[in-house]
Amino acid sequence: MADATEITLPSYDLTGKVALVTGATSGLGRRFSLILAKAGAKVAITGRRVERLQTLKQEIEAMGGTVVAVALDVTDTRSISDCVTAVEGALGPLDILVNNAGMNVQALPADVTPEGFDTMFDTNVRGAFFMAQAAGRSMIARGQGGRIINIASIGAHTVLPGLTIYCMTKAAVGMMTKSLAKEWARHQINVNAMCPGFIETELNSDWFRSEGGQKQIKTWPRRRLGLEEDLDGTLLLLASDHGRFITGSLFTTDDGQSL
Numbered sequence: 001m002a003d004a005t006e007i008t009l010p011s012y013d014l015t016g017k018v019a020l021v022t023g024a025t026s027g028l029g030r031r032f033s034l035i036l037a038k039a040g041a042k043v044a045i046t047g048r049r050v051e052r053l054q055t056l057k058q059e060i061e062a063m064g065g066t067v068v069a070v071a072l073d074v075t076d077t078r079s080i081s082d083c084v085t086a087v088e089g090a091l092g093p094l095d096i097l098v099n100n101a102g103m104n105v106q107a108l109p110a111d112v113t114p115e116g117f118d119t120m121f122d123t124n125v126r127g128a129f130f131m132a133q134a135a136g137r138s139m140i141a142r143g144q145g146g147r148i149i150n151i152a153s154i155g156a157h158t159v160l161p162g163l164t165i166y167c168m169t170k171a172a173v174g175m176m177t178k179s180l181a182k183e184w185a186r187h188q189i190n191v192n193a194m195c196p197g198f199i200e201t202e203l204n205s206d207w208f209r210s211e212g213g214q215k216q217i218k219t220w221p222r223r224r225l226g227l228e229e230d231l232d233g234t235l236l237l238l239a240s241d242h243g244r245f246i247t248g249s250l251f252t253t254d255d256g257q258s259l
Contacts (some may be wrong), residue, residue: 015040023101074127145188176230197254
C-alpha cells in the first residue's frame with residue numbers, strides 16, 4: 001500500500017509516445033489528434049482526404065506538436081500495411097492506435113442495398129479489424145505493450161432507429177474489442193472501446209439544427225448534444241499509463257442518451 005506522501009494525481013502526459021489516429025480528417029478523429037498532440041504524443045494523422053490532413057498537420061505544428069500526415073484507406077489492407085510502415089519510419093514504434101475511421105449510410109432496413117451493407121461493414125468492421133491487426137502485430141514484435149482504442153458507438157448496445165446496419169457494425173466492433181483484449185493480454189496490449197452518444201460534428205450539425213433533430217434532442221434525459229471535448233477525458237485515460245488496469249472494456253459516454 002502506497003504511503004500518502006507517494007500519491008500523485010494523474011497527469012496523462014504522453015510525451016515520447018507514438019499515436020496513430022485513423023479518420024483524422026474531420027470530427028472526432030481531428031479532435032483526438034489535437035488532444036493526443038497536446039498531451040505530448042507524436043501523432044500520425046491518417047485518412048483519405050489528404051488536403052484536410054495537411055491543414056490539421058499545420059495546426060498541430062503551430063502548437064509545437066510533432067506530426068506526420070499519411071494517406072490511408074482502411075478498406076485496403078495494402079494501404080493499412082504501408083501506412084503503419086510509413087508512420088513507424090517517421091516517428092518510431094507505435095504505442096497507441098485510435099481506431100476511429102468509420103462511416104454510415106442511413107436507411108430503413110427494408111431499403112438497405114447490398115452495396116450499402118458491404119460499404120459499411122468494409123469500413124467499420126473489416127477496416128477496423130485489419131487496422132488493429134497491423135498495430136497489434138507491431139506492438140507484439142516490439143514487446144513493450146501498447147494501447148488500442150476502438151471507436152464504437154452507443155449503437156453497439158442500443159437500437160438507433162434508421163441505423164440498423166450501423167448498429168450491427170458497432171456491435172461487431174464491441175465484440176472485437178473484448179476478443180482482442182483477451183487474445184493480446186499476455187502481450188500487455190490494452191484494447192478498449194469508446195461508445196459515444198450523439199456528439200455535434202460537422203457531419204450532423206445540419207440535422208440537429210432541423211426540426212426533426214431538435215425533437216430528437218428533446219427525447220434525451222438532459223436534452224442536449226454532446227461536444228467533441230466531452231470525450232477528451234476518456235481518450236486520455238485509455239491512452240495513458242493511468243489506464244493500465246483497463247482492458248476489454250466498452251466505455252459509454254453519452255450523457256444518458258441510451259437510458
